[in-house]
Amino acid sequence: MQLTDDAKGRSYLFDNYKALLIFLVVTGHMIDPAYGNTSAIDFVKWYIFAFHMPAFLFITGFFSKRKKAMGTLIQKFLVPYVIFQTLYYLEYTYVIGTSPDLALWIPKFSLWYLLSVFVYKAITPYVMKIPYPVAMVITVALGLVIGFWPFADNLLSIPRIVYFYPFYLTGVYLNMDTVHKLRCKGGRIVSAIFVIAFTIFLAFDKWHLTMDDRVLQGRYGYDFLHQAPLEGMVIRLGCYAVGMALTFAVMLLIYDKECKISFLGTKTLSIYLFHGLVYKWIGCNTNILQSIDTNWELLLLLISCAALTLLLSTWPFDKFTTAISSISLTKIKNKFKHTTDFSK
Numbered sequence: 001m002q003l004t005d006d007a008k009g010r011s012y013l014f015d016n017y018k019a020l021l022i023f024l025v026v027t028g029h030m031i032d033p034a035y036g037n038t039s040a041i042d043f044v045k046w047y048i049f050a051f052h053m054p055a056f057l058f059i060t061g062f063f064s065k066r067k068k069a070m071g072t073l074i075q076k077f078l079v080p081y082v083i084f085q086t087l088y089y090l091e092y093t094y095v096i097g098t099s100p101d102l103a104l105w106i107p108k109f110s111l112w113y114l115l116s117v118f119v120y121k122a123i124t125p126y127v128m129k130i131p132y133p134v135a136m137v138i139t140v141a142l143g144l145v146i147g148f149w150p151f152a153d154n155l156l157s158i159p160r161i162v163y164f165y166p167f168y169l170t171g172v173y174l175n176m177d178t179v180h181k182l183r184c185k186g187g188r189i190v191s192a193i194f195v196i197a198f199t200i201f202l203a204f205d206k207w208h209l210t211m212d213d214r215v216l217q218g219r220y221g222y223d224f225l226h227q228a229p230l231e232g233m234v235i236r237l238g239c240y241a242v243g244m245a246l247t248f249a250v251m252l253l254i255y256d257k258e259c260k261i262s263f264l265g266t267k268t269l270s271i272y273l274f275h276g277l278v279y280k281w282i283g284c285n286t287n288i289l290q291s292i293d294t295n296w297e298l299l300l301l302l303i304s305c306a307a308l309t310l311l312l313s314t315w316p317f318d319k320f321t322t323a324i325s326s327i328s329l330t331k332i333k334n335k336f337k338h339t340t341d342f343s344k
Contacts (some may be wrong), residue, residue, distance in 0.1 A: 011176070012255040014059055015265030020254065021059070022268045026054040026275045027305040029110070030282075031298075033289040035213060040210060042297050046202055050239075053113075054167040060117055060245050061171025073144040077118035080324050084111055084273050091277055096284040106157055109276040112157035112219075119161050121170045132173045135229035139166045140240060144233045145285045147222045154219060163218030163236075167243065183252050191249035198246065215239060235295035267313035274312045 030047040034041050068076075081104075087107035092098045107115055127135055139162075146162040179186075202208070213224045216234055222232030264271070282290055292301055309316075 011021075011256070012064070012258045012262050012265075013179075013251070013254055014315065016256070016259065017055070017187070017254045017265070017282075018268050019264035021052050021056050022264060022271050023306060024048045025056070025272060026309050027302060028052060029184055029275065029279050030289060030305050031264060031292075033283060034292040034298075034301075035160075037293040038295070038298070040298055041267060043202055044298070045213065046208065046216075047199070049213070049306060050202075051243050052163060053218075054234045055247040055250065057120075057168040058130075058171040058231035060066045061120070061124075061168035062174055063171075064117075064121055064124070064168075065172055068121055069123065073118055073121050075320050075327060076325050077114045077121075079327050080273065080321070081107075081114040082109070083110055083324050087277060088249075088280070091280060095281060096277050101212075104153055107157045109280065111276075112154070112160050112270060114274065115157050116164060117168075120165060126170055127169065127214065128172065128291045129221070132169075133162055135169060136166055138145075139169055140324075143218075143240065144236055147232050148229070149221045150223065151221075156291065157323070159220070159221065166240065170244070171268060182248070187252050191252040194249050195247060195253065198242070211235070216243075227277075236273075247253045264309065264313055268317050269325070270317040271312040274317050277307060278308065278312075 030044065031041060031045050031048075035045050036042065085102065085104055085108055088111070089100060089102045092100045127139075130138070143163045143166060146159050149159045212220075214220050215225055215227075218240055222229055225232065227235065289301075292298060
């Protein structure tokens with residue numbers, strides 16, 4: 001089964017997949033304060049967090065097969081990271097009214113993604129010298145071991161960087177030919193059965209609700225989550241399995257032709273970076289998100305998240321994000337050198 005491409009050879013499958021995922025990212029954060037209010041809210045949150053970031057990093061890896069120079073990585077990821085860290089600092093200080101430290105080593109809100117991708121792109125060319133099965137065993141093992149990390153202060157987002165790497169690495173190793181083969185009738189039937197089974201499980205199972213929902217975030221260690229070491233590792237392995245299975249299942253089922261939301265797949269970074277600023281303002285200045293406790297209010301939230309996703313994809317936000325990730329450090333360095341050259 002071939003993926004539908006445009007005249008330039010573009011595949012819309014991943015554009016549509018990213019459009020879905022960025023909506024889920026926005027929704028997952030906005031719904032978080034209301035967690036525990038209703039069973040429907042709990043269901044939606046667990047479903048989203050089970051696979052949205054694993055899938056996002058998987059797709060990022062899929063389109064990251066070429067080695068990039070360190071200067072390019074700094075320009076594309078660290079510069080936007082520093083700028084948005086500063087924006088968060090300014091929002092906290094002058095809009096929300098708190099007085100945080102700028103602390104570039106503590107990623108604010110969702111900015112851990114930029115640090116993660118920077119690290120992944122830097123190390124993956126060396127990791128790929130290892131056969132994929134061996135590399136996966138090693139990286140998953142490291143993901144389990146990092147669960148013993150004793151700190152919860154999000155230092156450089158190290159636990160998350162380690163935990164999510166297997167998903168990114170799988171995307172790097174996967175190629176489009178394999179995607180074509182997997183999207184056969186049999187693959188789609190198996191995927192549909194798994195998605196339906198997982199949906200039923202999540203709707204009726206009560207055991208997973210006894211756990212701290214943060215087990216899916218990769219940030220917190222076993223001790224913080226009140227898990228015994230063996231228990232924590234088994235649960236984390238389960239999270240890996242479910243995250244990977246859902247990532248592939250949705251990829252095989254997603255619509256692969258151009259549609260009205262396909263363009264969102266090319267605007268995900270601006271939506272991702274700016275929605276956190278909106279979320280923090282709403283969360284710190286109102287109790288709207290915490291007070292959602294009916295299915296009608298949940299539906300209204302989902303509609304609002306879709307609207308916010310569309311808004312943050314528009315020209316001003318996309319243009320700003322593109323501009324800051326295109327800042328040429330070499331030109332700045334040369335210009336600074338020229339203006340400070342007193343030998344002339």
